[in-house]
Amino acid sequence: MHYGRTMREAEGQRTFTGTGVGRGVVAGPVLRMPEPLPEPSADPFGGDVTLEQARAVAALSATRVDLEERARRAGGHAQDVLEAQAVMADDPALAEDVATRIAAGRSAERAVFEALATVQQVLFNLGEPMAARATDVGDVSQRVIARLLGRPVPGPPESDEPFVLVAADLAPADAALLDLDRVLALVTSGGSATSHTAILAREQSLIAVVGVAGAEQFEDGEIVLVDAGAGVVTGSPTKREVRSARSTAAERVRVSPRSPGELADGTPVPLLANLGSVASAAGALALGAEGVGLFRTELLFLDRAEAPGVAEQADRYGELLAAFPGKRVVVRVFDAGADKPLAFLRPDDAEPNPALGVRGIRALRAHDEVLRDQLTALALAQDAHEADLWVMAPMIADLPEAAAFATLAKRLGLRTVGAMIEVPSSALLAAQILGVADFVSIGTNDLTQYTLAADRLLGPLGPYQDPWHPAVLRLVKLVGDAGLASGRSIGVCGEAAADPALAVVLVGLGATSLSVTPAALGDVRSELRRYTLEAARAMAMDALSAASPAEARAAALA
Ligand code: PEP
Numbered sequence: 158m159h160y161g162r163t164m165r166e167a168e169g170q171r172t173f174t175g176t177g178v179g180r181g182v183v184a185g186p187v188l189r190m191p192e193p194l195p196e197p198s199a200d201p202f203g204g205d206v207t208l209e210q211a212r213a214v215a216a217l218s219a220t221r222v223d224l225e226e227r228a229r230r231a232g233g234h235a236q237d238v239l240e241a242q243a244v245m246a247d248d249p250a251l252a253e254d255v256a257t258r259i260a261a262g263r264s265a266e267r268a269v270f271e272a273l274a275t276v277q278q279v280l281f282n283l284g285e286p287m288a289a290r291a292t293d294v295g296d297v298s299q300r301v302i303a304r305l306l307g308r309p310v311p312g313p314p315e316s317d318e319p320f321v322l323v324a325a326d327l328a329p330a331d332a333a334l335l336d337l338d339r340v341l342a343l344v345t346s347g348g349s350a351t352s353h354t355a356i357l358a359r360e361q362s363l364i365a366v367v368g369v370a371g372a373e374q375f376e377d378g379e380i381v382l383v384d385a386g387a388g389v390v391t392g393s394p395t396k397r398e399v400r401s402a403r404s405t406a407a408e409r410v411r412v413s414p415r416s417p418g419e420l421a422d423g424t425p426v427p428l429l430a431n432l433g434s435v436a437s438a439a440g441a442l443a444l445g446a447e448g449v450g451l452f453r454t455e456l457l458f459l460d461r462a463e464a465p466g467v468a469e470q471a472d473r474y475g476e477l478l479a480a481f482p483g484k485r486v487v488v489r490v491f492d493a494g495a496d497k498p499l500a501f502l503r504p505d506d507a508e509p510n511p512a513l514g515v516r517g518i519r520a521l522r523a524h525d526e527v528l529r530d531q532l533t534a535l536a537l538a539q540d541a542h543e544a545d546l547w548v549m550a551p552m553i554a555d556l557p558e559a560a561a562f563a564t565l566a567k568r569l570g571l572r573t574v575g576a577m578i579e580v581p582s583s584a585l586l587a588a589q590i591l592g593v594a595d596f597v598s599i600g601t602n603d604l605t606q607y608t609l610a611a612d613r614l615l616g617p618l619g620p621y622q623d624p625w626h627p628a629v630l631r632l633v634k635l636v637g638d639a640g641l642a643s644g645r646s647i648g649v650c651g652e653a654a655a656d657p658a659l660a661v662v663l664v665g666l667g668a669t670s671l672s673v674t675p676a677a678l679g680d681v682r683s684e685l686r687r688y689t690l691e692a693a694r695a696m697a698m699d700a701l702s703a704a705s706p707a708e709a710r711a712a713a714l715a
């Protein structure tokens with residue numbers, strides 16, 4: 158893969174590449190995330206055991222209070238993550254384990270470290286998606302130990318001057334509460350375009366380049382130029398470079414009125430929003446969303462042990478539709494499994510590879526009553542509101558699956574029914590699927606993960622999660638060609654559509670609408686205006702014949 162760095166030592170400069178989030182350009186001094194706390198000593202503890210146990214209990218409960226407070230301030234998705242961490246810190250089983258370790262001769266710091274390291278190990282051993290939570294446990298451990306040591310909790314540095322934050326990666330507790338008046342940009346050595354950090358950065362419109370191998374070499378105070386559009390971080394840039402990067406960025410965003418998405422020749426490309434809550438509808442509309450291209454219904458019910466009932470669901474979907482009268486709203490039925498586990502759609506048996514397991518439409522077909530209730534609720538909401546409701550299923554693999562879903566949804570009263578194209582098999586068979594689906598929407602996050610056989614949750618495989626890969630683009634072209642032949646709507650709702658240059662290529666490959674996180678709408682809208690359909694098709698053709706994601710990008714933009 159292409160990630161890496163190019164040294165320009167003769168000029169005293171260092172240029173590193175990664176995955177840019179957004180299109181902004183900024184220059185400023187580096188401040189690095191502080192090193193984690195050192196591992197507490199395992200030497201036998203000789204003091205008063207009861208006092209030491211009380212100290213540990215106090216630190217655990219103070220950490221819980223602190224995390225609850227952070228959760229309240231964060232709101233949104235981050236709030237759920239922080240609340241889960243608060244519960245972890247206050248877990249009676251953890252307190253008991255820590256007390257036992259202290260009684261066996263450990264200091265409070267060491268006991269907390271060992272007890273939470275054990276929990277982390279258990280999570281790692283369970284594999285994804287639980288392994289991803291190990292980072293959150295590690296963060297709780299650092300917070301409790303810092304409190305016991307009377308040291309500041311390791312977290313983003315504070316400064317009166319604006320700075321570029323350089324880190325290996327960010328814990329959710331840190332990413333959610335960055336001081337956006339001070340943090341000019343974020344550069345991380347870990348992460349990919351779909352990692353938690355990138356998604357949070359995008360949500361907050363923070364300029365970021367993630368997956369930058371070598372980022373740790375930047376020193377505190379060193380001036381760097383962060384160009385998210387190009388995915389490049391340059392150390393000690395010249396004034397000319399800063400000027401030129403800034404003027405390119407200004408050119409990119411000059412055309413950003415809240416007008417409909419279209420190409421330079423007037424070809425319409427509706428720009429829709431990816432949403433996970435009804436509360437985010439107003440923000441999306443304010444940023445010019447022409448509707449919703451992906452509503453992730455599973456995010457509404459992540460904390461439920463039992464499936465929500467028809468009436469409750471109909472109310473929630475009704476609230477969403479009421480926010481978009483006369484506009485298209487594409488709702489996805491529950492996509493449970495792998496990175497989005499739902500207790501009420503759990504596979505019957507443990508799965509060694511959940512991404513290749515009973516997820517998406519497979520889980521729904523195994524729990525037919527849950528699917529029927531959801532479709533019934535959607536039909537009720539559809540009939541009570543003026544929005545144009547489209548309903549689609551995740552992880553469709555082939556024609557029989559698409560046909561079974563379309564037949565059931567139509568029988569239950571839904572008017573417009575489609576399939577997500579996220580598995581290579583369904584891209585290869587798109588022409589067949591479009592025979593029974595009213596529309597398709599390409600989920601490039603999963604399509605990339607399955608095309609490259611690289612789990613999207615695994616940090617070290619982040620470089621594979623690059624939708625510029627020509628193999629992914631070729632599959633998108635197959636879907637686009639099938640769309641052209643059938644005259645049906647071909648949406649793209651994965652993170653790929655939020656990369657402005659790639660958005661143009663996707664339209665060149667046959668996408669007829671794009672759905673992105675609301676913060677990306679302005680950048681994508683202005684980039685589309687720079688190209689005619691003919692130019693977008695030419696860029697797409699150039700990208701298709703490349704041999705790697707970097708080559709595809711370079712060829713498209715040449
Ligand atoms: C995708 O896979 O691209 C997609 C949009 O769905 P999700 O990210 O929710 O799996």
Ligand code: MG
Nearest residue numbers: 579600602603
């Ligand atoms: Mg998906």
